[in-house]
Amino acid sequence: MTSLAAPAPPDLRLLLQQHWPMWLGVAALALPTMLALAQGPWQEESGVHGVIVLFTGLWLVWRRQTDLAKVGRAGSPLVTGLLLAVALPVYMAGRAFEFISIETAALLLAMVAVAYEYLGAAALKLLWFPIIYLGFVVPLPGWFLDAITLPLKELVSEIVTNGLAAVGYPVGRLGVTLYIGSYQLLVEDACAGLNSLISLSAIGLFYVYLIRGSNPVYSGLLLLLVIPVAVAANCVRVAALVLITYHFGNAMAQGYLHNFAGMVTFVSALLLIFGIDWLLTPLRRWLAPDGETT
Numbered sequence: 001m002t003s004l005a006a007p008a009p010p011d012l013r014l015l016l017q018q019h020w021p022m023w024l025g026v027a028a029l030a031l032p033t034m035l036a037l038a039q040g041p042w043q044e045e046s047g048v049h050g051v052i053v054l055f056t057g058l059w060l061v062w063r064r065q066t067d068l069a070k071v072g073r074a075g076s077p078l079v080t081g082l083l084l085a086v087a088l089p090v091y092m093a094g095r096a097f098e099f100i101s102i103e104t105a106a107l108l109l110a111m112v113a114v115a116y117e118y119l120g121a122a123a124l125k126l127l128w129f130p131i132i133y134l135g136f137v138v139p140l141p142g143w144f145l146d147a148i149t150l151p152l153k154e155l156v157s158e159i160v161t162n163g164l165a166a167v168g169y170p171v172g173r174l175g176v177t178l179y180i181g182s183y184q185l186l187v188e189d190a191c192a193g194l195n196s197l198i199s200l201s202a203i204g205l206f207y208v209y210l211i212r213g214s215n216p217v218y219s220g221l222l223l224l225l226v227i228p229v230a231v232a233a234n235c236v237r238v239a240a241l242v243l244i245t246y247h248f249g250n251a252m253a254q255g256y257l258h259n260f261a262g263m264v265t266f267v268s269a270l271l272l273i274f275g276i277d278w279l280l281t282p283l284r285r286w287l288a289p290d291g292e293t294t
Contacts, residue, residue: 026111030111036103037100037104040139041100050137050139053134053137054134056133057134058134064127067126068126068127072118072123073122074119074120080113083110083112084113087113088106090102091106101138101141128216129209133202133205133206150176153176154175156187156231157175160178160239163239169243183245183246185241187238197230200270203270204223204273207273218283218284221283229272232269233265233266233272
């Protein structure tokens, strides 16, 4: 009886050398999209995390290159063709009509198709987290941002108004507009928790995966906890700005302190997530696979 030897795993460096036309095609798709992101969403507060996610996500892939070389096997050309048959037309449509969200999502799908072609399904399974994490590079479309922002703004406005009124401040609310003394303040998107919610979700997941392991159940749990943390932190931010306006004037609140408050809020929320992670250590260990310590 003769045994068939398993096909040798691919040499990743050899793939780069032998398939340079494919890498030129990848660059032809990726570079225009990266330029569009840099000139658009990455310059906005809601998308500043994009470039961080991109480089850290690629680093997560690169650090698994030894494991990928061991499990990587060529994928099915049929599956690759089907994926590209979806990704490329959608990419071209997004590019032509300047729908950057669609364009970026289609580019990510095309990259997954290329990875599957040369490394196979086992490698993609190994890279499940980096692929999901890189999804944070895709900017959320405006209609989705608007749909989420309004309820968040109303929630933050109501909590701040009720809290300050309970301690005796002359504060009122009409929609997302707060009135205190002779001042009128509009709770904007940046103060409503949406921007920090997206960034905190990405950085929080990166922290869990890198420091605590890749348990998907625990990662999902911490992601859910990011939402109330972001909202609570931004309630503190809005309340602080309202109090600064009331005691020191609108110019003081809307100048340097406004941006400084945003930075402090984000850092505080991130530290709070780390603290929650520490408190949930027993649960994390219980959810960890047998024999794995995190």
